[in-house]
Amino acid sequence: MSDDATIGMEEIATEALPLDAWHRARGGRMVDFAGYWLPIQYDGIMAEHLWTRESAGLFDVSHMGQMNVDGPDVAAELEKLLPGDIIGLKPGKVRYSLLLDEDGGILDDLMVTNRRDHLFLIVNGACKWDDIAHLREFLPDEINMQHLDEQALLALQGPKAVDALARLGLVPVDGAPAVEDLSFMEAASYLWDGCPLDVSRSGYTGEDGFEISVAGEDAEALADALCAQPEVKPIGLGARDSLRLEAGLPLYGHDLDPQVSVIAAGLGFAVSKRRRTEGGFMGEARVQAELATPPAQVRVGLTVEGRLPAREGAVIFSGDAAVGTVTSGGHAPSLGGPIAMGWVAASHAAPGTVLSIEVRGKRLAATVVAMPFVPHNYVRKGVKS
Amino acid sequence: MSRYFTDEHEWIDVSGDIATVGITEYAQEQLGDIVFVELPAEGKTFTKGDDAAVVESVKAASDVYAPISGEVVEVNGALEDEPALVNSDAEEDGWFFKLRLTDASELDGLMDEASYKEFVAGL
Numbered sequence A: 001m002s003d004d005a006t007i008g009m010e011e012i013a014t015e016a017l018p019l020d021a022w023h024r025a026r027g028g029r030m031v032d033f034a035g036y037w038l039p040i041q042y043d044g045i046m047a048e049h050l051w052t053r054e055s056a057g058l059f060d061v062s063h064m065g066q067m068n069v070d071g072p073d074v075a076a077e078l079e080k081l082l083p084g085d086i087i088g089l090k091p092g093k094v095r096y097s098l099l100l101d102e103d104g105g106i107l108d109d110l111m112v113t114n115r116r117d118h119l120f121l122i123v124n125g126a127c128k129w130d131d132i133a134h135l136r137e138f139l140p141d142e143i144n145m146q147h148l149d150e151q152a153l154l155a156l157q158g159p160k161a162v163d164a165l166a167r168l169g170l171v172p173v174d175g176a177p178a179v180e181d182l183s184f185m186e187a188a189s190y191l192w193d194g195c196p197l198d199v200s201r202s203g204y205t206g207e208d209g210f211e212i213s214v215a216g217e218d219a220e221a222l223a224d225a226l227c228a229q230p231e232v233k234p235i236g237l238g239a240r241d242s243l244r245l246e247a248g249l250p251l252y253g254h255d256l257d258p259q260v261s262v263i264a265a266g267l268g269f270a271v272s273k274r275r276r277t278e279g280g281f282m283g284e285a286r287v288q289a290e291l292a293t294p295p296a297q298v299r300v301g302l303t304v305e306g307r308l309p310a311r312e313g314a315v316i317f318s319g320d321a322a323v324g325t326v327t328s329g330g331h332a333p334s335l336g337g338p339i340a341m342g343w344v345a346a347s348h349a350a351p352g353t354v355l356s357i358e359v360r361g362k363r364l365a366a367t368v369v370a371m372p373f374v375p376h377n378y379v380r381k382g383v384k385s
Numbered sequence B: 001m002s003r004y005f006t007d008e009h010e011w012i013d014v015s016g017d018i019a020t021v022g023i024t025e026y027a028q029e030q031l032g033d034i035v036f037v038e039l040p041a042e043g044k045t046f047t048k049g050d051d052a053a054v055v056e057s058v059k060a061a062s063d064v065y066a067p068i069s070g071e072v073v074e075v076n077g078a079l080e081d082e083p084a085l086v087n088s089d090a091e092e093d094g095w096f097f098k099l100r101l102t103d104a105s106e107l108d109g110l111m112d113e114a115s116y117k118e119f120v121a122g123l
Helices: A020-025 A045-054 A074-079 A125-138 A161-167 A216-227 A237-246 A273-278 A284-292 B025-031 B104-109 B113-121
Strands: A029-033 A036-041 A056-060 A065-070 A094-100 A106-114 A119-123 A144-147 A151-157 A187-192 A195-200 A209-215 A232-234 A297-304 A315-318 A321-332 A337-345 A354-359 A362-369 B002-005 B010-015 B018-023 B034-038 B051-057 B061-065 B070-075 B097-101
Touching: A020 A029, A020 A036, A020 A216, A036 A045, A036 A237, A045 A056, A045 A237, A056 A161, A056 A216, A056 A237, A065 A074, A065 A125, A074 A119, A094 A125, A106 A125, A119 A125, A125 A144, A151 A161, A151 A216, A161 A209, A195 A216, A209 A216, A216 A232, A237 A321, A237 A337, A273 A284, A297 A321, A297 A354, A315 A337, A321 A354, A337 A362, B002 B113, B010 B104, B018 B025, B097 B104
Parallel strands: A056 A232
Antiparallel strands: A029 A036, A056 A151, A065 A119, A065 A144, A094 A106, A106 A119, A151 A209, A187 A195, A195 A209, A297 A337, A297 A362, A315 A321, A315 A354, A321 A337, A354 A362, B002 B010, B010 B018, B018 B097, B034 B051, B051 B061, B070 B097
16 A cells, blocks of 8 residues: 655655645645655545535645746746747746757746746746756856745635635735736735735646745745635645646646657647747757647547546557557546546547557556546636636 | 454454455555455455455555455455445445455464554554
8 A cells, every 4th residue: 555646756855845744733644745745635535626626725735846037038048948938928927838858858847927027937846956957057147046945835726716815815016916806827926914925826726726835934824824714625635636637737757758749748839829930949849840740649638437547557559559558547536437648649549539448457448538627617817717 | 253454454254264354444544535446256266465356546556465365255246336335334344355265274373453453553
């Protein structure tokens, strides 16, 4: 009985994050994740998952890397390392992007926020040290990078997240909108009880919600205040994984890695239109080649018949021919059955294609479906989509 | 009837030469929400320590070993429709399979309830 949650490769002692004692006091079952102690669950993954979908869940994602980047032409300099439109990213806006290596392989996926006088990056916890080294190697010396390793990061996710957060009475800083008036992928700064909070309307569950960067020493008070709201319960990493899987969102280190290219991963939306035309980013050749000639293997979603989950590493078949591999899969609590994400030959990637997945010698019938598996529930300008 | 426990967190009820096997309350608690149980075929014979069943929780798959040697005479079909029975009633209705014992002396080294409680308390 082991927890398959350790994706960190560091041989160093597992570290405590600012909310360590807070999780333990609330009965969080702590596991090593990317080199940090984090709760895999509190009451149970299924209950936590469903609670987040119908109300609001508080996730501690303080293991992720947060950094400020500034300096002369910082947006143009960062654009040399990722395929997104950063120059065109307006103040207060957030964009999903990818760090690519010279061969167009994905080193990490990340969020970039334009905070007016600097850019703010959030990268994956397991990749952050490599990311920092990569950025430092390729960004000019005039660009400053500040790793905000004293900041905690909390994600409040779910349809009632906005009600709970609005009730805290956050005071907008510098003409920022009220927190409930932020749209999906917008960010602003607030004061809560004198504590500075940097809030974006974003997340990793497919639900409406917020990600809140807060000083480590203020994190407990904020977590307490949020969990005192009737809508909010603390949620562990287990439900975070099942929620993001249902939302069709890839997990770095599983669905994405340096062997994987942007277009094959179905992340072409992260290559902004201007960047496709103008180019000028690391790994561009592979992106352009795959835009011209579609890749042989692509990332797809699959629903699996029956109840037996098909997990990472399971081989996908069409008839007797192996055509792909599952990269993440498991039970989908909101759907009541197993789902999976994986790589299949492009010729078998059309939605509706019937395939099978081998689990312990059994072939499970599976059907390619469009993702997300559970519709996204983001709040966009003027509409709730 | 006597109940035995293993350090792999399985329980065994022995009645005559028939042993009913399941996982303990502690084991289900550790596994979390169970979504699928793969049971052995009736008639299959195991040597103590063989992989006998697989429990799939939301987060991972875990093997259940044959705690003693024997032939499978019955499996708990109720788990097919309701795998969560293992969570709600691990030590009674959530049983996995029944074995016809081939070597009752294998029971000798196993724990009784009090020793198992002590064992779990020390984990």
